[in-house]
Amino acid sequence: MAVRLAGWNDIQWCFSQVKGAVDDDVAEADIISTVEFNHSGELLATGDKGGRVVIFQQEQENKIQSHSRGEYNVYSTFQSHEPEFDYLKSLEIEEKINKIRWLPQKNAAQFLLSTNDKTIKLWKISERDKRPEGYNLKEEDGRYRDPTTVTTLRVPVFRPMDLMVEASPRRIFANAHTYHINSISINSDYETYLSADDLRINLWHLEITDRSFNIVDIKPANMEELTEVITAAEFHPNSCNTFVYSSSKGTIRLCDMRASALCDRHSKLFEEPEDPSNRSFFSEIISSISDVKFSHSGRYMMTRDYLSVKIWDLNMENRPVETYQVHEYLRSKLCSLYENDCIFDKFECCWNGSDSVVMTGSYNNFFRMFDRNTKRDITLEASRENNKPRTVLKPRKVCASGKRKKDEISVDSLDFNKKILHTAWHPKENIIAVATTNNLYIFQDKVN
Amino acid sequence: MSQKQEDENPVEETGEEKQDTQEKEGILPERAEEAKLKAKYPSLGQKPGGSDFLMKRLQKGQKYFDSGDYNMAKAKMKNKQLPSAGPDKNLVTGDHIPTPQDLPQRKSSLVTSKLAGGQLE
Numbered sequence: 001m002a003v004r005l006a007g008w009n010d011i012q013w014c015f016s017q018v019k020g021a022v023d024d025d026v027a028e029a030d031i032i033s034t035v036e037f038n039h040s041g042e043l044l045a046t047g048d049k050g051g052r053v054v055i056f057q058q059e060q061e062n063k064i065q066s067h068s069r070g071e072y073n074v075y076s077t078f079q080s081h082e083p084e085f086d087y088l089k090s091l092e093i094e095e096k097i098n099k100i101r102w103l104p105q106k107n108a109a110q111f112l113l114s115t116n117d118k119t120i121k122l123w124k125i126s127e128r129d130k131r132p133e134g135y136n137l138k139e140e141d142g143r144y145r146d147p148t149t150v151t152t153l154r155v156p157v158f159r160p161m162d163l164m165v166e167a168s169p170r171r172i173f174a175n176a177h178t179y180h181i182n183s184i185s186i187n188s189d190y191e192t193y194l195s196a197d198d199l200r201i202n203l204w205h206l207e208i209t210d211r212s213f214n215i216v217d218i219k220p221a222n223m224e225e226l227t228e229v230i231t232a233a234e235f236h237p238n239s240c241n242t243f244v245y246s247s248s249k250g251t252i253r254l255c256d257m258r259a260s261a262l263c264d265r266h267s268k269l270f271e272e273p274e275d276p277s278n279r280s281f282f283s284e285i286i287s288s289i290s291d292v293k294f295s296h297s298g299r300y301m302m303t304r305d306y307l308s309v310k311i312w313d314l315n316m317e318n319r320p321v322e323t324y325q326v327h328e329y330l331r332s333k334l335c336s337l338y339e340n341d342c343i344f345d346k347f348e349c350c351w352n353g354s355d356s357v358v359m360t361g362s363y364n365n366f367f368r369m370f371d372r373n374t375k376r377d378i379t380l381e382a383s384r385e386n387n388k389p390r391t392v393l394k395p396r397k398v399c400a401s402g403k404r405k406k407d408e409i410s411v412d413s414l415d416f417n418k419k420i421l422h423t424a425w426h427p428k429e430n431i432i433a434v435a436t437t438n439n440l441y442i443f444q445d446k447v448n
Numbered sequence: 449m450s451q452k453q454e455d456e457n458p459v460e461e462t463g464e465e466k467q468d469t470q471e472k473e474g475i476l477p478e479r480a481e482e483a484k485l486k487a488k489y490p491s492l493g494q495k496p497g498g499s500d501f502l503m504k505r506l507q508k509g510q511k512y513f514d515s516g517d518y519n520m521a522k523a524k525m526k527n528k529q530l531p532s533a534g535p536d537k538n539l540v541t542g543d544h545i546p547t548p549q550d551l552p553q554r555k556s557s558l559v560t561s562k563l564a565g566g567q568l569e
Contacts (some may be wrong), residue, residue: 330475
């Protein structure tokens with residue numbers, strides 16, 4: 001499917017579907033913690049705080065009835081991780097799924113990596129639509145027949161059955177992280193992947209679970225000297241030797257695995273210079289990068305800090321090429337955002353298939369999109385109100401100060417408990433998945 | 449000469465005014481917020497994003513279970529029933545020896561995710 005290069009004016013976002021419970025009382029296990037499309041966009045996976053993964057599959061398009069692209073329906077669901085207790089360290093290990101990453105499809109089965117704070121698992125999701133029938137020594141229900149009653153022989157045959165989707169853990173990559181895993185990223189060689197925690201990054205081979213190479217270690221000899229932690233890491237989409245990791249101080253380091261076995265010395269350091277006279281107590285906290293994503297082309301990378309999204313050209317280290325303000329009006333609310341811990345919220349960001357538009361979430365169930373070509377931006381809301389299928393979403397506006405216009409919402413009315421941290425964009429189409437606390441919204445570009 | 453001086457002064461003044469407005473628009477909100485925070489919590493450390501905050505982040509999930517205490521208690525009370533946690537299950541320090549049973553039970557989700565079972569719109 002060709003990537004749509006529609007201009008900004010052509011895109012009208014419409015509500016398509018919403019998944020999850022309607023009730024306001026959210027069980028902690030239902031909090032969505034990650035959302036990811038697979039490489040074709042046919043499958044959409046979510047992970048939650050309860051350690052469960054739910055995979056949705058897009059219906060095959062009905063060519064005659066082309067109101068919209070196919071809907072996403074439940075394909076498979078399974079318990080990926082369980083809560084654990086490390087008695088030796090007195091540590092509770094949450095089952096919350098921090099990240100899911102899909103492997104490119106090689107055969108009939110689908111594979112994904114899912115991780116909690118400590119353990120990464122490779123899951124195989126396969127379909128079974130036939131079953132063997134007509135065994136000689138077994139009844140249809142599985143009980144064994146008395147061999148003396150067998151008088152004839154027959155050849156068992158495969159008969160069709162209702163589709164069954166099975167998920168099974170094929171590899172468990174454990175015991176390699178002392179600190180909490182924040183990222184996993186599959187290499188473009190499709191054989192290796194990296195996992196990053198607060199202080200270290202490890203390289204794994206998908207087939208090997210008992211060994212892992214440490215490629216970055218920023219743990220200081222004396223923990224009192226700790227000043228920054230790793231917040232995210234990702235492999236370059238095309239260069240299998242290149243990866244980046246971001247820090248809590250707002251820097252991004254690009255490393256080349258050909259340079260040395262231990263990539264503690266970066267090849268490139270991306271950092272925007274800060275005016276020291278602008279520095280405040282909050283400066284470092286809001287500069288902490290919560291997500292880093294390469295563009296599909298591999299030429300750019302995007303970072304998300306508390307108030308903005310920045311696009312960096314890999315060829316230029318001293319400043320980003322584009323900066324987009326997500327919710328600048330929060331700058332005058334930093335004191336209360338620090339008190340209620342919202343200042344530590346980790347927002348993710350994503351690119352569209354053609355790298356022309358980027359998207360990220362905000363509060364009050366708002367999410368923002370920035371068109372890199374037209375420089376226009378839009379704020380939309382994920383809400384069950386006024387959302388009928390194929391209704392075009394109405395743009396939202398936040399009034400920072402002064403007189404509030406009719407449809408605007410004032411900063412003080414924003415609900416900071418309604419945060420959109422996780423969003424995903426279909427790799428080829430204008431279909432987006434937006435996760436509120438416990439609901440998954442799917443929006444589509446209006447067709448026709 | 450004097451004319452030149454007169455010309456210079458207005459330029460300088462405008463320059464300062466510009467700087468003032470810039471401060472008011474850009475720097476002031478964040479600094480005002482910082483002042484508010486320091487007023488509420490005067491003991492807030494010098495290094496804001498430094499060690500304390502990061503250490504707290506690294507130690508997420510720490511609970512207080514002592515396997516030594518647990519085994520000692522188990523050994524002493526071989527023949528007796530283990531004392532129940534009492535009305536306040538959250539109290540796992542003090543006289544009460546914490547046991548694995550008393551730690552907040554983290555059962556895995558036996559229920560299917562609501563995303564998989566809910567309404568389809």
